[in-house]
Amino acid sequence: MIRYVYITLILLMLGCTRKTKITEPALARVGSSVLTVKEARANIPSHIIKKDSIKAFQTYRDEWIDQQLLIQEAYRLRINKEPEVRMRLNKITDDYLAKAAQNFIISDLNKDLSISDAEARAYYQENKDSFVLEERYIR
Structure with a gap:
């Protein structure tokens, strides 16, 4: 009996001290697919986020949901096969x-590749004929 009490206490202590994984907030879920804020931020160009971040996230989320629904429908229809x-x-x-x-x-x-200015100039001096235009350059 005492053995069971000890085992129960140990299990409770382990269960209470176990760290829970903090996950990124989800913007959307479709089936088992989850769109996180981090993933959306990585896929939205920064200049678009700077203009209107809320609209950018909403637009990306809506497009992501549409795409996920289409992907899931493709799998349901077995198009991937x-x-x-x-x-x-x-x-x-x-x-x-x-x-x-x-x-x-x-x-x-x-x-490992590095070419100094001196090496580039020396190459140019040795190969000037290769850098001559065959035709006149017109702007």
């Missing part, structure tokens, strides 16, 4: 991944 849709989604995913990899590689290479 159609061969042409799957093919296009795979193509979009592949294109995006390729571009992300390219950007990563370029940014990684650019970390």
Whole structure:
């Protein structure tokens, strides 16, 4: 009996001391999808928020809700299972991944790349003929 009391007390103490996760306030919920203030702020251009933040958030929220409803309807209709849709989604995913990899590689290479003004001038002096216009420049 005492064992059960101790176990109960330990469980109560653990339950009371457990930190609850503070979540970002939600602007909207559609099914299991949630639009947070943080997510909306990240997707709304700053110049639009500066003009009228309330209207910007309301407009973004309304558009997000419409999009989520369409997405959920597409899943309900199983449009995502159609061969042409799957093919296009795979193509979009592949294109995006390729571009992300390219950007990563370029940014990684650019970390070590630095050209001084002196090096640029020396290159120009050695290759002046390459910088001559074939045609006259007219404004």
